[in-house]
Amino acid sequence: MKNWFSTPLLTCLATTTFFSVSAQDDKALLKKAHKIHEKAFTIDTHADTPMLLSRGNFDVTKDNDPRTSNSKVDYPRMRRGGLDAIFWAVYLGQGPRTPEGHETAKKKAMGIFDAIDVTLKKTASEAALATTPEEAYQINKTGKRVIFLGVENGYPMGHDITLLKQFYDKGARYMTLCHSSNNDICDSSTDPKGAEYQGLSPLGEQVVGEMNRLGMMIDVSHVSDSTFYDVVRLSKVPIIASHSGAKAICDHPRNLTDDMLKALAKNGGVVQLNLLSDYVKTIPASPEREAAQKAMMEKWGVKDRRSMMGAMSKLSEDDQKKLREEFMDINKKYPVQLATVKDAVDHIDHMVKLIGIDHVGMGADFDGGGALADCFDVSQYENFTVEFLRRGYSKKDIEKIWGGNFFRVMKAVEKGKTTEIALK
Ligand SMILES: [Zn+2]
Numbered sequence: 325m326k327n328w329f330s331t332p333l334l335t336c337l338a339t340t341t342f343f344s345v346s347a348q349d350d351k352a353l354l355k356k357a358h359k360i361h362e363k364a365f366t367i368d369t370h371a372d373t374p375m376l377l378s379r380g381n382f383d384v385t386k387d388n389d390p391r392t393s394n395s396k397v398d399y400p401r402m403r404r405g406g407l408d409a410i411f412w413a414v415y416l417g418q419g420p421r422t423p424e425g426h427e428t429a430k431k432k433a434m435g436i437f438d439a440i441d442v443t444l445k446k447t448a449s450e451a452a453l454a455t456t457p458e459e460a461y462q463i464n465k466t467g468k469r470v471i472f473l474g475v476e477n478g479y480p481m482g483h484d485i486t487l488l489k490q491f492y493d494k495g496a497r498y499m500t501l502c503h504s505s506n507n508d509i510c511d512s513s514t515d516p517k518g519a520e521y522q523g524l525s526p527l528g529e530q531v532v533g534e535m536n537r538l539g540m541m542i543d544v545s546h547v548s549d550s551t552f553y554d555v556v557r558l559s560k561v562p563i564i565a566s567h568s569g570a571k572a573i574c575d576h577p578r579n580l581t582d583d584m585l586k587a588l589a590k591n592g593g594v595v596q597l598n599l600l601s602d603y604v605k606t607i608p609a610s611p612e613r614e615a616a617q618k619a620m621m622e623k624w625g626v627k628d629r630r631s632m633m634g635a636m637s638k639l640s641e642d643d644q645k646k647l648r649e650e651f652m653d654i655n656k657k658y659p660v661q662l663a664t665v666k667d668a669v670d671h672i673d674h675m676v677k678l679i680g681i682d683h684v685g686m687g688a689d690f691d692g693g694g695a696l697a698d699c700f701d702v703s704q705y706e707n708f709t710v711e712f713l714r715r716g717y718s719k720k721d722i723e724k725i726w727g728g729n730f731f732r733v734m735k736a737v738e739k740g741k742t743t744e745i746a747l748k
Contacts, residue, residue, distance in 0.1 A: 353710070353713055353714065354710060356713060357706065357709045357710040357712075357713045358706065358709075360709055360713065360719050360722055360723075361406045361705075361706045361709040361722075361726075362406055363723075364709075364722060364723045364726045364727065365408050365409070365460070365461070365464065365723070365726065365727045365728075365731075366406055366407050366408045366409070366686075366705065366726040366727055367407075367408065367409040367410070367411075367460075367470075367472075367685070367686070367726065367727040367730055367731070368407055368409070368410045368411065368596075368686050368687060368688050368690070368702065368705075369410075369411045369472075369474070369498075369564070369566045369567065369596040369685065369686070369687035369730060370411055370413055370474070370476075370545070370566040370567035370596065370598070370687040370688065370689050370692070371396070371397050371410050371411065371412055371413065371688065371689070371690045371691050371692070371694075371702075372412075372413050372415055372476075372689070372690070372691040372692035373395075373397045373410075373412050373690075373691045374412050374413065374414060374415065374436050374439060374440055375415065375691060375692075376394075376395055376691060377412075377436075377439045377440060377443050378435065378436050378439045380439075382395065383398075384397075384398045384399055384443060384447060384451075385398065385399055385400070385447055385450055386398060386400070387400035387401060387404075388401070390695075390700055390701040390703075391700075395691060395701075396688075396690035396691050396694065396695065396700070396701035396702060397410065397690050397691055397701065397702050399447070399450045399451055399469050401701055401702050401703035402469050402702050402703075403469070404703040405701075405702040405703040405704060405705035405706060406705060406706055406709075407469075407702045407705050408460075408464050408469070408470055408727075409454065409460050409464070409469070409470035409471070409472060409727070410469070410470070410471060410472070410702070411471075411472040411473065411474045411497075411498070411566065411687075412440060412471055412472070412473055412474070413473075413474050413475070413476040413500075413692070414433055414436045414437055414440070414473060414474070414475045414476065414491075414496065415436070415475075415476040415477060415503075415692070416429050416432055416433055416436075416476070416477045416479050416480050416503075417477070417503060417504075418477065418479055418502070418503050418504065418505040418506075418507055418512075419479065421479075421507065421508055423482070426479070426480070426481075426482030426483070426484075427482070429479050429480035429482070430480045430481070430482060430484075430487065432480065433475065433480035433491075437473075437491075437494045437495075440471075440473065444471060449468075450468055450469060451468050451469040451470070451471050452466075452468050452469075452470065452471065453471050453472075453473070453495050454470045454471065454472055455472070455495050455497055456734070456735075456738060457731040457734055457735060460472070460731075472495075472497055473494070473495045473496045473497065474496055474497060474498040474499065474500065474541075474543065474566060475491050475496045475498070475499040475500065476499075476500040476503065476543075476546075477500060477501075477502055477503040477507065477546075478499055478500070478501050478502060478507060478509045478510075478531060479502070479503070479507045479508075481499075481509075481531070482508070483508065483527060485527075485530055485531065485534050488531065488534050488535060488538060488540065489534075489538060491540075492538045492539075492540050496540065497540060497541055497734065498540060498541035498542070498543045498564060498566060499535065499540060499541075499542070499543060500543040500544075500545055500546055500547075500566060501524075501528065501531065501542065501543065501544065501546070501547050501551065501555070502546055502547055502551075503546055504546065505517075506519075506520045506521075508525060508527055508528075509524065509525060509527055509528040509531050510523065510524045510525060510528040510547055510548070510551040510554075511523060511547070511548035511550060511551050512546055512547060512548055512551075513546060513547060513548045513549070513577040513578055514546070514577050514578065515548075519548060519550060521551075522550050523548070523550040523551045523553065523554035524551055524554040524555065524558070528551070528554070529554070529558060532554075532555055532558045532559055533558070536559060536560050536561055536737075536740065536741070536742075537741060537742050538741060539737055539738045539739075539740065539741030540737070541563065541564050541733065541734065541737045542555055542559055542563045542564070543563075543564050543565065543566045544563055544564070544565050544568075544588075545565045545566050545567045545568045545578070545598070545687075546578065549581065549584060552580075552584055552587075553584075553587065556587050556588070556590075556591050559591070560740060561592075561736055561737045561740035562591050562592035562593040562594070562733045562736050562737065563588065563591055563593040563733075564593055564594050564595075564596065564730070564733055565580060565588065565593075565594075565595040565596060565687075566596050566687045567596055567597075567598040567600075567687035567688070567689045567692075567694075568580055568595055568596070568597075568598055568603075568687075569595075569597055569598050569603050569604060569668075569671045570582075570585065570595075570671045570674045570675050570678075571584075572674055573604075573605075573670050573671045573674050574603055574604055574605055574606060574671070575606070576602065576603050576606075578598070578600075578603050579598075579603055580595060582678055585675055585678055585679050585683075586678065586679060588679070588683060589679035589680065589682075589683045592733065592736065593683065593733055594682075594683050594684065594685050594729045594730055594732075594733045595675065595683060595684055595685070596684075596685040596686055596687030596730065597668060597671055597672060597684065597685070597686055597687060597688075598687060598688065598689050598694065599668055599688035599689060599690070599694040599695065599696050599699060600689050600692075600693045600694050600695075601660070601662040601663040601695060601696060604663035604667050604668050604671065604696065605663035605664075605667040607660075607661050607662075607663065610658050612657075612658050613654065613658035613660070616654045616657065616658060617654060620647075620650050620651070620654065624639075624643075624647055661697075662695060662696050662697040662700075663696055663697070664696055664697050664698050665696055665698050665699050665707045665708055665711050666711060667696070668696060668699070668708070669708065669711045669712065669715060672684055672712075672725065673715065676721075681717075681721050681724055681725070681729075682724060682729055682732070683729060684724075684725055684729060685725055685726070685727070685729050685730045686705075686708070686725065686726065688702075690702060709722055709726075712725065
């Protein structure tokens with residue numbers, strides 16, 4: 325999710341209750357949670373930090389204030405939140421599905437890989453790129469943060485399937501097949517035009533084969549239900565949903581139905597919980613906020629929220645800044661109520677009851693809209709371990725949720741890769 329407009333990405337005054345409930349907790353439980361959290365290898369499988377890195381003026385080594393900087397991830401906060409590893413997404417919004425559109429998207433994607441490369445070179449004393457769990461453990465031993473890469477949206481690949489190998493060689497270990505609209509690979513869960521292929525396109529079927537061959541995880545977050553079932557049917561190895569939730573807990577097209585969760589578990593895959601408040605819990609919108617946003621959109625000639633990003637890209641830098649400031653003013657005046665860690669753990673509870681402990685993990689979508697009242701950025705991740713413990717999850721369970729399950733899938737996908745040439 326990248327639609328900063330529909331989510332409290334920029335600021336949120338409702339977030340000042342930073343886990344004050346902890347004060348009432350049993351001290352021993354908090355101490356135990358801290359110990360478990362420190363010891364567990366913790367992974368978040370989806371963050372859009374590269375969007376900030378690409379803009380060039382973001383310092384990932386600085387302890388940025390989430391309420392003023394529009395940033396949820398940096399190395400100091402990862403350390404404070406006990407987060408060992410994170411997947412940075414090379415994200416491209418869906419653009420024109422033309423040869424020119426694909427060419428532009430490819431160039432942009434390569435530019436994002438380059439920006440990440442520059443950042444990692446500059447900050448080599450604090451973080452390093454990993455492409456396997458083993459590399460991650462090695463990096464972790466040195467005290468550095470572990471950075472993994474994924475590609476969000478297969479759009480930049482266009483029709484050139486050899487691009488997948490290029491993404492893989494640059495370090496990407498998963499690709500989300502589409503974003504919020506259909507692309508040439510598959511149907512999306514949120515395209516207002518509805519289904520186009522009833523699942524994967526013929527190109528999409530080839531993409532699944534090639535990703536299996538390369539040992540690149542297939543990410544079904546954002547895809548339509550029919551695409552999901554096509555992928556499960558075709559993939560020879562387990563799949564992932566890098567940032568999704570349970571539809572039974574929050575009825576949103578981005579979340580997975582119980583039947584899909586069962587199919588994912590049968591496939592051996594893993595669903596990583598998204599912390600985008602709107603996907604965690606439906607909280608009624610404030611009419612005043614809605615009216616203020618509507619007036620702002622009318623003023624800037626934006627048709628609806630969905631077209632906000634497209635409309636913004638046509639504005640001058642100055643106007644974009646003005647629009648962001650107006651959005652922040654609205655947020656200040658009518659703060660958004662956010663879902664909580666407890667609401668999010670309700671998703672985990674549901675999924676664990678339905679498909680067992682081995683198929684869930686964490687993928688917050690920080691820097692892409694993810695934010696909860698009491699887990700507003702990576703620095704507050706320990707609040708989840710506290711809640712897991714409070715609900716009776718064992719140390720072993722917690723370790724599985726924080727990374728064990730995901731690494732199991734990552735290893736299986738790597739192991740399942742073949743040397744056969746799937747495509748000419
Ligand atoms: Zn997303």
